[in-house]
Amino acid sequence: MTPESQSTPPQSVNFARLHKAVRQRLQSLKRAGLTHLNPPIATDWDPSKLPNTLASTETPAVATPIPPPSPANVSADSMTQKTTTPESPEKPMPSKKQLQLDVVCQEVAQCTACNELATTRNKTVFGVGNPNAKLVFYGEAPGADEDRQGEPFVGRAGKKLNEIIEAMGIQRKDIYILNTIKCRPPGNRNPSPEEQANCSGFLQRQLEIIKPDYIVCLGAIAARSFLKVTTPIGELRGEFHTQGKIKVLCTYHPAYILRNPSKKRDVWEDIKFLMKDMGLKIPKKYL
Numbered sequence: 324m325t326p327e328s329q330s331t332p333p334q335s336v337n338f339a340r341l342h343k344a345v346r347q348r349l350q351s352l353k354r355a356g357l358t359h360l361n362p363p364i365a366t367d368w369d370p371s372k373l374p375n376t377l378a379s380t381e382t383p384a385v386a387t388p389i390p391p392p393s394p395a396n397v398s399a400d401s402m403t404q405k406t407t408t409p410e411s412p413e414k415p416m417p418s419k420k421q422l423q424l425d426v427v428c429q430e431v432a433q434c435t436a437c438n439e440l441a442t443t444r445n446k447t448v449f450g451v452g453n454p455n456a457k458l459v460f461y462g463e464a465p466g467a468d469e470d471r472q473g474e475p476f477v478g479r480a481g482k483k484l485n486e487i488i489e490a491m492g493i494q495r496k497d498i499y500i501l502n503t504i505k506c507r508p509p510g511n512r513n514p515s516p517e518e519q520a521n522c523s524g525f526l527q528r529q530l531e532i533i534k535p536d537y538i539v540c541l542g543a544i545a546a547r548s549f550l551k552v553t554t555p556i557g558e559l560r561g562e563f564h565t566q567g568k569i570k571v572l573c574t575y576h577p578a579y580i581l582r583n584p585s586k587k588r589d590v591w592e593d594i595k596f597l598m599k600d601m602g603l604k605i606p607k608k609y610l
Contacts, residue, residue, distance in 0.1 A: 418454060418455070420454035420455060420532050420533065421454045423454075423532045424449075424450075424454055424529065424532055424533075427449075427525060427528050427529060427532070428449040428450075430525070431447050431449050431505050431525055432447050432449075434447070434505070434521075434525075436521040437504075437506065437517075437518050437521050439509065440504070440506035440507070440508065440509075440518065441506065443506075443507075443509050444470060444506040444507055445470050445471055445473075445507075446470060446471070446472070446473035447473065447505045447506055448465040448469045448470065448473055448474065448475050448502060448505055448506070448507070449473075449501070449505060449525075450475060450499060450500060450501035450502075450529060451474050451475060451499070451500055451501075452495070452496065452497075452498050452499030452500050453496060453497055453498060453499055454499070454532065454533055455533070456497065456498045456499040456533060456535055457535055457536045457537060457601075458493075458497075458498045458499070458535060458536070458537045458538075458539070458601070459498065459499045459500070459501065459530070459533065459535040459537070459538045459539070460476075460484065460488075460498060460499070460500045460501075460538075460539050460541060461501060461502070461503070461538050461539065461540050461541060461545050461549060462475055462476060462500070462501070462502045462503070462541045462542065462545055462576070463502060463503055463513070463514070463541070463542050463544040463545050463576065464502055464503060464504050464507065464508055464511075464513070464514045464544070465502055465504075465505070465506065465507040466478055466480070466507060466511055467507065467511070468481070469481075469502075469507065470506075470507035475500045475501060475502050476500055476577075479578070479581060480576065480577040480578040480581065481577070483577035483578075483580055483581060484500075484541075484577045487577070487590070487594060490591075490594070490606060491594060491598055491603060492603055492604060492606070493603075499533055499535065501526065501529060502545075503519050503522065503526070503544060503545055503548045503549075504518050504519055504521075504522040505522055505525060506518075513544055514544065519548050530569075535569060536568075536569065536570065536601075537569065537570050537571075537572065537597065537600075537601065538566070538569055538570070538571045538572070539571075539572050539573075539574060539597065540559075540571060540572070540573045540574070541574065541575070541576045541577065542556065542575065542576030542578075542579065543555070543556040543576075545576075546559050546573040549566070549571065550564055550566070550571065550573075556573060556574075556575065559573035560573055560574055560575075560589065560593055561592070561593065561596065563600070570600070572593060572596070572597050573593075574589070574590050574593040574594070575589065575590050
């Protein structure tokens with residue numbers, strides 16, 4: 324009798340092993356997205372043949388998930404990548420007017436026409452605000468705070484001016500602010516006629532670029548310098564003066580209000596006069 328002709332003795336079925344294999348297989352199919360089975364039923368199925376094919380029906384063991392690395396094992400590069408701040412959106416391109424003002428600003432920063440001012444200043448004070456502003460506030464000369472920061476009206480007088488601007492229902496960024504000269508006179512003295520003349524060209528170019536409809540001269544020096552008059556500030560108040568197509572209003576300087584609180588009402592009357600002509604809503608109460 325040949326080995327091929329010998330009958331294979333029946334093997335016993337391990338039903339516990341079978342149950343485990345079927346359960347693992349069903350769980351694997353469920354994870355794969357299978358919702359039901361509909362296999363053909365074999366009429367001559369022999370349980371004794373199952374042990375020979377059990378290995379092919381068992382689902383391989385599922386790999387054990389790898390735990391996340393501890394902080395001590397995380398590389399510096401990977402930490403950097405995870406904590407990198409997203410890039411901020413690009414800033415809009417400056418307008419044509421702003422670019423033109425920037426050119427003048429660079430010239431001002433290099434100006435040495437007034438030797439005393441050029442050698443004692445910390446920063447030039449060009450001006451600040453909206454290049455498309457319809458309203459310009461025109462002050463006298465930079466003080467210590469302005470000289471340090473390079474921006475007009477940032478000290479106590481600047482805070483008072485901000486109050487006036489906000490009372491008008493607008494914001495500082497909506498208007499433009501500049502001074503008669505771009506450097507601080509030593510000791511906060513008044514700017515000389517020569518110093519004002521040296522800066523007048525820069526002022527003229529700024530106004531030609533901005534093209535405002537209104538200019539408010541703050542204080543006697545600003546008013547007389549801009550209007551080319553010697554009239555007292557008290558007599559210049561309460562009416563518009565014209566410079567080309569620009570309406571010019573004169574009022575007291577915010578620093579003068581701080582020294583003389585009784586003049587606040589006069590300034591507010593001037594501002595209301597301006598607001599009415601600009602078509603702005605006038606609040607019932609301010610000062």
